[in-house]
Amino acid sequence: MTELKNDRFLRALLRQPVDVTPVWMMRQAGRYLPEYRETRKKAGSFMDLCTNPELACEVTLQPLERFPLDAAILFSDILTIPDAMGLGLYFAEGEGPRFERPIRDEKQIEALGVPDPETELRYVMDAVRTIRRELDGRVPLIGFSGSPWTLATYMVEGASSKDFPTIKAMLYERPELLDKLLDTVSRSVALYLNAQIEAGAQTVMIFDTWGGALTPADYCRFSLQPMERIIRSLKRENEGRKVPVILFTKNGGQWLEAMTDTGADALGLDWTTDLADARRRVGDQVALQGNLDPSVLYASPDSIRAQVAKVLASFGKGNGHVFNLGHGIHPGIDPEHAGAMIEAVHDLSREYHL
Amino acid sequence: MTELKNDRFLRALLRQPVDVTPVWMMRQAGRYLPEYRETRKKAGSFMDLCTNPELACEVTLQPLERFPLDAAILFSDILTIPDAMGLGLYFAEGEGPRFERPIRDEKQIEALGVPDPETELRYVMDAVRTIRRELDGRVPLIGFSGSPWTLATYMVEGASSKDFPTIKAMLYERPELLDKLLDTVSRSVALYLNAQIEAGAQTVMIFDTWGGALTPADYCRFSLQPMERIIRSLKRENEGRKVPVILFTKNGGQWLEAMTDTGADALGLDWTTDLADARRRVGDQVALQGNLDPSVLYASPDSIRAQVAKVLASFGKGNGHVFNLGHGIHPGIDPEHAGAMIEAVHDLSREYHL
Numbered sequence: 001m002t003e004l005k006n007d008r009f010l011r012a013l014l015r016q017p018v019d020v021t022p023v024w025m026m027r028q029a030g031r032y033l034p035e036y037r038e039t040r041k042k043a044g045s046f047m048d049l050c051t052n053p054e055l056a057c058e059v060t061l062q063p064l065e066r067f068p069l070d071a072a073i074l075f076s077d078i079l080t081i082p083d084a085m086g087l088g089l090y091f092a093e094g095e096g097p098r099f100e101r102p103i104r105d106e107k108q109i110e111a112l113g114v115p116d117p118e119t120e121l122r123y124v125m126d127a128v129r130t131i132r133r134e135l136d137g138r139v140p141l142i143g144f145s146g147s148p149w150t151l152a153t154y155m156v157e158g159a160s161s162k163d164f165p166t167i168k169a170m171l172y173e174r175p176e177l178l179d180k181l182l183d184t185v186s187r188s189v190a191l192y193l194n195a196q197i198e199a200g201a202q203t204v205m206i207f208d209t210w211g212g213a214l215t216p217a218d219y220c221r222f223s224l225q226p227m228e229r230i231i232r233s234l235k236r237e238n239e240g241r242k243v244p245v246i247l248f249t250k251n252g253g254q255w256l257e258a259m260t261d262t263g264a265d266a267l268g269l270d271w272t273t274d275l276a277d278a279r280r281r282v283g284d285q286v287a288l289q290g291n292l293d294p295s296v297l298y299a300s301p302d303s304i305r306a307q308v309a310k311v312l313a314s315f316g317k318g319n320g321h322v323f324n325l326g327h328g329i330h331p332g333i334d335p336e337h338a339g340a341m342i343e344a345v346h347d348l349s350r351e352y353h354l
Numbered sequence: 355m356t357e358l359k360n361d362r363f364l365r366a367l368l369r370q371p372v373d374v375t376p377v378w379m380m381r382q383a384g385r386y387l388p389e390y391r392e393t394r395k396k397a398g399s400f401m402d403l404c405t406n407p408e409l410a411c412e413v414t415l416q417p418l419e420r421f422p423l424d425a426a427i428l429f430s431d432i433l434t435i436p437d438a439m440g441l442g443l444y445f446a447e448g449e450g451p452r453f454e455r456p457i458r459d460e461k462q463i464e465a466l467g468v469p470d471p472e473t474e475l476r477y478v479m480d481a482v483r484t485i486r487r488e489l490d491g492r493v494p495l496i497g498f499s500g501s502p503w504t505l506a507t508y509m510v511e512g513a514s515s516k517d518f519p520t521i522k523a524m525l526y527e528r529p530e531l532l533d534k535l536l537d538t539v540s541r542s543v544a545l546y547l548n549a550q551i552e553a554g555a556q557t558v559m560i561f562d563t564w565g566g567a568l569t570p571a572d573y574c575r576f577s578l579q580p581m582e583r584i585i586r587s588l589k590r591e592n593e594g595r596k597v598p599v600i601l602f603t604k605n606g607g608q609w610l611e612a613m614t615d616t617g618a619d620a621l622g623l624d625w626t627t628d629l630a631d632a633r634r635r636v637g638d639q640v641a642l643q644g645n646l647d648p649s650v651l652y653a654s655p656d657s658i659r660a661q662v663a664k665v666l667a668s669f670g671k672g673n674g675h676v677f678n679l680g681h682g683i684h685p686g687i688d689p690e691h692a693g694a695m696i697e698a699v700h701d702l703s704r705e706y707h708l
Binding site: 163164165166168169172173212213214215216217219251253254271272273274277293294295296298299300303304306307310330332 | 517518519520522523526527566567568569570571573605607608625626627628631647648649650652653654657658660661664684686
């Protein structure tokens with residue numbers, strides 16, 4: 001494998017010294033970029049883009065051509081696993097993801113198989129390999145998966161949901177049935193992430209988009225524990241380097257201590273938690289990734305720079321900070337505003353690493 | 355005024371002893387009730403229902419005819435104040451509230467007047483008086499308002515929003531302009547709530563639906579401080595009784611300590627915070643209201659009872675708990691499930707008040 005030319009992202013995840021704070025953006029390959037919208041049009045549907053390794057590679061690299069980002073993230077969807085399980089993922093225009101065959105009863109849950117990543121999800125592994133080759137060591141590549149709870153919400157509801165009527169009824173009515181579903185999904189996620197690592201992902205991130213919709217006790221049982229089991233079964237070294245694991249529960253600011261104990265190397269934070277407080281709470285156990293309010297990018301470049309300065313000051317001196325937005329970049333953002341943020345992070349963070 | 359026959363709700367808000375834990379539901383007069391949908395049809399539009407004191411009274415009392423609730427809440431909308439300011443509130447079917455004339459620039463903000471409650475919002479005060487008369491002392495009546503920040507999000511965006519592009523740009527770009535807008539809205543809310551109290555509201559609640567979308571520092575400046583200024587200017591005694599104030603920031607679980615210092619008598623909690631933890635954090639300063647996950651009501655009556663038991667056990671023995679959902683009741687809930695919850699609260703809480 002080619003030598004990694006910029007490893008500050010991996011170093012920061014492991015709380016090692018860096019020259020400036022590394023930065024990337026959730027959804028950095030996405031609709032806010034005109035070149036992404038072009039490739040998307042060329043591809044056909046959103047899933048056509050995800051399942052085409054060459055085009056997935058193309059959009060993965062687009063933000064790196066524009067901005068001095070410190071990491072690339074595999075372009076894919078969080079719902080590839082349930083799709084490979086046979087649920088029939090499709091995207092209705094302007095409606096978000098849907099499944100043709102949602103999972104509702106015990107028989108369906110028992111019939112669910114664990115997809116083999118190198119056959120049933122081969123297009124993802126091919127994308128990882130293609131991207132690694134094309135990156136040629138410029139920056140590390142992040143692999144990812146949705147969390148078991150997050151995947152299960154889509155699998156059971158059959159679509160995006162605001163209050164999760166079906167899966168919450170299952171949770172409160174038949175928790176052991178939900179455990180069973182989460183167990184199958186967790187084993188699938190572990191295999192999937194390990195296959196991404198073997199295909200070349202240099203770090204992996206678990207996106208727990210909907211863990212924050214649970215009570216504290218239910219979060220522990222139905223979201224955190226499955227994620228912890230996954231983390232414990234991941235390959236943590238590859239190509240002679242550590243493979244750090246990042247855990248991100250949106251709206252999980254109240255549960256950082258519990259998240260710290262999962263064995264993850266880094267925790268993602270949204271903007272509702274103060275980085276200084278978070279750092280005090282997690283101590284030296286994990287690195288922190290975040291946490292600029294993505295809506296800051298609606299403001300002017302000067303205001304963006306001022307808000308970047310606040311986030312950097314909040315973390316302060318020392319190792320273990322990866323700069324990111326607190327959630328995915330909004331589709332309506334001007335790419336130049338994203339550029340202003342990235343430039344400000346590199347400029348203004350130098351003093352914190354002297 | 356008629357004597358209050360059931361005052362356990364007011365007593366619990368003031369952390370005084372009660373026989374059983376009082377219970378009410380946010381949005382208890384709402385679409386999940388067939389009788390509500392009937393009256394709504396009769397009224398015409400949603401705003402026709404809000405502005406008709408007789409019909410607003412009718413729907414306010416409907417849940418009390420069905421269930422042994424311990425409080426009534428004024429039927430109204432949180433956006434009556436901006437409507438009275440001349441923004442032109444309307445409801446597009448299935449789209450939520452919208453304003454014909456959103457507030458975007460300095461000139462518009464400076465031109466905003468503070469509505470006089472007894473003239474420009476007279477229909478609300480008439481509804482309060484009508485409901486008090488018809489309640490005839492059965493249970494106390496709750497008045498309410500949206501928080502200044504929450505109202506401002508609708509006023510500036512012109513509609514419901516997910517990521518608040520316009521008002522967040524204002525917040526990060528011209529914070530002093532947002533302060534000015536919030537100041538006008540805060541003075542309007544204070545007058546409005548005091549007028550509700552004088553018209554007969556026996557407690558008032560401030561709904562901060564969108565405070566949880568802010569960073570901790572911005573929450574303090576743009577949501578909490580305006581609410582605190584309102585609370586400090588409210589009439590806290592009327593008809594020889596204290597008038598308790600309830601403060602509810604959705605997704606505000608990380609900021610309970612700061613909310614406790616506002617002078618509110620009680621804090622509303624959503625279900626992402628554990629009641630036992632919250633109680634430890636707020637000490638004896640405030641009562642707590644909440645916090646059953648509203649989606650529990652999608653489960654069976656037996657499961658609902660089990661989850662009610664958990665919430666009651668989490669608060670434990672002692673004074674200062676009002677049972678509620680952690681957010682408004684969902685429109686798709688079976689009314690019998692709401693009934694099961696209410697019955698379980700009264701049944702199972704007796705042991706905590708011996």
